[in-house]
Amino acid sequence: MAHWLQILVLGLLLGGVYAMMASGLTLLFGVMRVVNLAHAAFILIASYMTYALFEGLTLDPMISLFVTMPLMFGLGVGLYLLLFPRLEESPRYVEMTVLLTFGLALIVEGLLTFTFTGTFRSVRPEYASTSIMIGDLFVPTSQLYASLISFALLILLWVFLRFTKTGTAIRATMQNRAAAQIVGVNVRRISALSFGLGMSLAGAAGSLLSFMFPFFPARHWQWIALLLALIVLGGMGSIKGAVIGALLLAVASAFVTDLVGPTWSPITFYLTLFLILMVRPQGLFGAKVRL
Amino acid sequence: MALLEVEDVVAGYGAGPDILTGLSVTIEEGTSYCIVGPNGAGKSTLLRAIAGFLKPRAGEVRLDGVLMNGSRPDQMLAAGICFVPQDASLFPMMTVRENLAMGGYLVNDRALLRQRMDMVYETFPILAERRGQNAGTLSGGEQQMVTLGRALMIEPRVVMIDEPSLGLAPMIADQIFEKIRGFGALGITVVLVEQNAVKGLENVDWGIVLDLGSKDFEGPADGILADPRIRELYLGKTMSKGMT
Numbered sequence: 001m002a003h004w005l006q007i008l009v010l011g012l013l014l015g016g017v018y019a020m021m022a023s024g025l026t027l028l029f030g031v032m033r034v035v036n037l038a039h040a041a042f043i044l045i046a047s048y049m050t051y052a053l054f055e056g057l058t059l060d061p062m063i064s065l066f067v068t069m070p071l072m073f074g075l076g077v078g079l080y081l082l083l084f085p086r087l088e089e090s091p092r093y094v095e096m097t098v099l100l101t102f103g104l105a106l107i108v109e110g111l112l113t114f115t116f117t118g119t120f121r122s123v124r125p126e127y128a129s130t131s132i133m134i135g136d137l138f139v140p141t142s143q144l145y146a147s148l149i150s151f152a153l154l155i156l157l158w159v160f161l162r163f164t165k166t167g168t169a170i171r172a173t174m175q176n177r178a179a180a181q182i183v184g185v186n187v188r189r190i191s192a193l194s195f196g197l198g199m200s201l202a203g204a205a206g207s208l209l210s211f212m213f214p215f216f217p218a219r220h221w222q223w224i225a226l227l228l229a230l231i232v233l234g235g236m237g238s239i240k241g242a243v244i245g246a247l248l249l250a251v252a253s254a255f256v257t258d259l260v261g262p263t264w265s266p267i268t269f270y271l272t273l274f275l276i277l278m279v280r281p282q283g284l285f286g287a288k289v290r291l
Numbered sequence: 292m293a294l295l296e297v298e299d300v301v302a303g304y305g306a307g308p309d310i311l312t313g314l315s316v317t318i319e320e321g322t323s324y325c326i327v328g329p330n331g332a333g334k335s336t337l338l339r340a341i342a343g344f345l346k347p348r349a350g351e352v353r354l355d356g357v358l359m360n361g362s363r364p365d366q367m368l369a370a371g372i373c374f375v376p377q378d379a380s381l382f383p384m385m386t387v388r389e390n391l392a393m394g395g396y397l398v399n400d401r402a403l404l405r406q407r408m409d410m411v412y413e414t415f416p417i418l419a420e421r422r423g424q425n426a427g428t429l430s431g432g433e434q435q436m437v438t439l440g441r442a443l444m445i446e447p448r449v450v451m452i453d454e455p456s457l458g459l460a461p462m463i464a465d466q467i468f469e470k471i472r473g474f475g476a477l478g479i480t481v482v483l484v485e486q487n488a489v490k491g492l493e494n495v496d497w498g499i500v501l502d503l504g505s506k507d508f509e510g511p512a513d514g515i516l517a518d519p520r521i522r523e524l525y526l527g528k529t530m531s532k533g534m535t
Contacts, residue, residue: 091305165396172382172393179380181344183441184365184397 002136007258008251009137015250016147017208020154021223022230022242024201030174030237031194032084034097038104039202040223045108046072046206047123047215048116054123054210061123061211062145068203076199079104080192105220112217122214146208153204154243157197161239170194174237229269233276235286245284248272292356294320294480295341295372295449300350302333302340309348310336312504318449323472323481325512327488328501334484335377337501338451342374343367369397371448377457379434381441383427387418390426390437394444404444411440414470432463439470443477450474451482456490468494492516 025039046068053059053067087096122128127141161167173180173190181187209215230249234241253268276284295318302311311333318324326334339345341352343364352359354370364374381390391411395404412419415436421429426437435455442450455471456464464487472494474481485491492498492512500508500515508521515521 089305168389168393169396172385175382175384176380178376179382180393181364182368182374182376182380183393184368184445186363186365 006137007254009139010143011251011254012247013139013143013147014254015247016150016154017143017205017212018226018230018250019243019246020150020201020208021205022227022234022246023154023157023239024198024205025227026231026234026237026239026242027170027174027194027201028198029231030239031170031177032097032191033094033177034084034101035228036198037098037101037224038108038220039101039198040220040227041105041108042072042075042199042202043206043209043223044112044215044217044220045075046203047210048112048121048206050207050210051116051121051123054125060125061207062149065149065204065207068207069200070203072203072206073196073200076196077192079199080195084191084195085188105224109217109220116217118216118218120214120216123210125211128211142211146212149204149208153201157201157239166190166193170197226266226269229273231283233273233283235283238283238285241283241285293317294355296351296353296356297337297341298351298353300337300340300352301348302336302345302350303348304336304345310504311340311347313350314501314505315350316499316506316509318480318482320448320480321475321478322497323475323483323495324497324499325483325485325488325491325495326499326501327485327491328507330486331503332501333504334501335453336504338374338453338482338484341367342372342451344374365397368445368447373442373445373447373450375438375442375450375452375455377454379431379438381426381434381437384425386423387426387429387437388422391418391441391444394441397445407444407446411443414443414473415440432459432467435459435467436470439467443474443479446477447479449480449482451484453484454486455483456485456487464490489516 021039021043025036028034028036028039049068049071050061050064053064054061083100084097087093087100090096127145130141132139132141132144161171169180169185169190170193172183173185173187177187180190230245231242233249234243234245249269249272252272253265256268257265297314297316299313299315300311301309301313303309310331314333314337316337326337328334336345340347343359343362343366346361354372359367359370362370382393385393388408391408392404395407398404412422417433418436418440421433426434429437439452439455452471455467459467468490471481471483481495483491483495492515495512498510498512498515499506
């Protein structure tokens with residue numbers, strides 16, 4: 001019994017971080033109808049920034065969130081304004097944005113390899129290799145911290161979206177972009193802001209992942225595949241769905257790892273995804289959106 | 292000075308052909324209008340060009356004599372030009388109350404918004420009953436009332452309504468038209484686009500007939516409806532094409 005609880009807790013801790021990574025991606029899709037294939041590559045940028053700050057200034061990775069989040073926010077707004085408005089008029093918008101973000105992912109990977117080489121890196125603060133016991137439960141400190149920060153950021157995001165005027169405008173744009181324009185929402189401003197927000201969540205994720213897993217520039221392909229599975233499962237554009245999907249899949253994969261072995265863990269994601277999509281093609285919380 | 296002047300406007304979508312081919316119309320404060328014409332005449336395109344959703348390729352859109360070409364939709368709305376598109380365009384996962392509140396997005400005075408919301412509930416009592424319900428669960432007629440009520444939240448000077456009766460049962464459509472007629476008393480100038488030309492003209496002061504992207508004819512609505520020659524020439528054509 002305690003053993004199952006242990007697996008559940010480990011799954012939920014990891015799921016918290018996945019949830020934050022996925023909510024940034026699904027937010028972007030919801031507001032802009034862009035599937036950002038470079039999301040995980042941007043996460044890696046933040047991981048490397050955290051790495052550089054740790055190696056150079058011995059800055060704690062959790063403190064470097066205060067650097068990576070605003071920097072990634074600015075990068076997001078800048079990239080949006082530079083690249084996306086000109087595509088919006090195009091009848092091939094979806095195809096173009098897929099190509100664009102795929103290209104961005106390649107560029108980021110190339111730049112990271114050029115700057116940091118292809119070797120494995122990891123950030124090793126003291127808590128990266130410690131763990132604490134809560135009752136009978138064994139909890140790796142790094143995962144506990146990462147998960148707590150992720151949930152805190154998710155709650156902040158929820159409060160922002162639910163209770164502020166700008167947040168309400170973002171939700172409105174996600175539900176119906178045309179209607180948002182009708183009531184006077186400047187959707188271009190909202191898109192830029194959402195891109196920034198999604199990217200700052202990627203920034204936070206990058207800092208947290210840096211001390212949880214070793215990384216190298218091509219690692220993002222693996223992450224983006226996982227993230228796409230999460231947001232499709234939750235329903236594209238639904239943040240609630242992304243969070244629940246992430247927790248569900250992380251727990252499922254933790255149990256599979258325990259029962260059959262870690263080799264089978266990645267496939268759990270895609271198997272669960274297939275099974276759920278067979279019953280609910282729009283995902284757990286997705287509306288049937290048209291692209 | 293006219294409230295709204297459209298002069299020699301040319302407009303179209305993307306790289307496509309001109310839908311409006313040099314169209315001029317004048318909207319006077321306090322008069323209500325219905326724009327009629329066959330499919331593809333440019334009725335909706337005209338509204339979109341005025342509301343800032345479509346940039347005119349040539350010509351001028353003037354509000355109180357001030358050139359407005361190239362303004363964004365939110366800027367046009369702030370200037371008092373409200374557009375209600377034809378596909379009951381609301382926020383399906385927000386409640387009726389939240390949808391109405393979004394109508395006042397550009398207004399920052401909370402007390403004023405509360406007052407206006409009460410006024411909307413007075414105008415559309417059914418919305419008061421449904422206020423806590425998600426807008427996506429309402430019937431077509433009720434959704435249309437939400438979009439009209441939402442337009443009132445900004446207290447626009449002009450409200451341009453595209454096909455208010457589209458997809459509604461005749462009895463429900465009559466109710467909607469009755470509400471729209473009431474907008475005049477609130478000091479709002481109404482511009483309708485209606486496929487059902489007779490129905491549209493019965494509910495306004497002035498009719499404007501478009502064909503092939505420019506104005507064919509305009510005159511008092513009752514005059515158009517009463518004149519069998521005009522009726523056959525314009526409305527007959529409109530009706531028969533509208534039926535196909």
